[in-house]
Amino acid sequence: MGAFDTLRIANTSLGAHQVWLDAVAGNIANVNTVRSTDQDAFQATYVIMDGLEDGGVDVTGFAKSDPEGRIVHNPEHPLADEDGYVRLPEIDMSAQMGQLVMAQRGYQASVQMTKTAQDTYTAALQIGSR
Template sequence: MGAFDTLRIAGSSLGVHQTWLDTLAHNIANVNTARSTDQDAFQAQMLITSSRAGGGVEVSGLAKSDPEGRMVHNPSHPLADENGYVRMPEIDMSSQMSQLIMAQRGYQASVQTTKNAQENYASALQIGRA
């Protein structure tokens, strides 16, 4: 492993975790997005990641949840059909919150790894100067 591989790998992890956090925030912000029954429900997004050759990770795609969503009886909603139904996204809030915690912790771990690598490289440079 080269001298700067740790920084490169931690940097790729930071990028993936930031994208994961953004995706979760988007899903959570749209958990109550109602649509008319003739439209698709809001589709939650999920990251697809893969490892890079030589180390690190990357976002290789996005998967989306079922566009059918769930039908909710809410006759007072302006988008309700003649039977009083609207289409809501099929998003499990507890799962989203659990993933949010995992993404935050992964991001924090990547930041700490980056800091540790920078400190180690700085120490090695000091030793080299002495």
């Protein structure tokens, strides 16, 4: 492993966790998005990551939740059909909050790894300059 591999690996992790945070934020922001029953529900986005042979991580794709969502009786809503139903996304808020915590912790760990590697490299350079 080269001298700067730690920084490169941490950087891949930072990028992947940022994508994960963005996806979870979008899901949470749209948990109450109402659509008419003749439209698809908002589809939550789930990030698919894969480890790389060199120790990094890569976002390899995205998965979407079921467009059927759930049908809810809400006759006062302007998008309600003639029977009073609307379509909401099938998003479990507690699961999204768990995903948010994991993504935040992963991002924080990557930031700390980057800082530690930078401090180590700086100290090594100072030793060499004496």
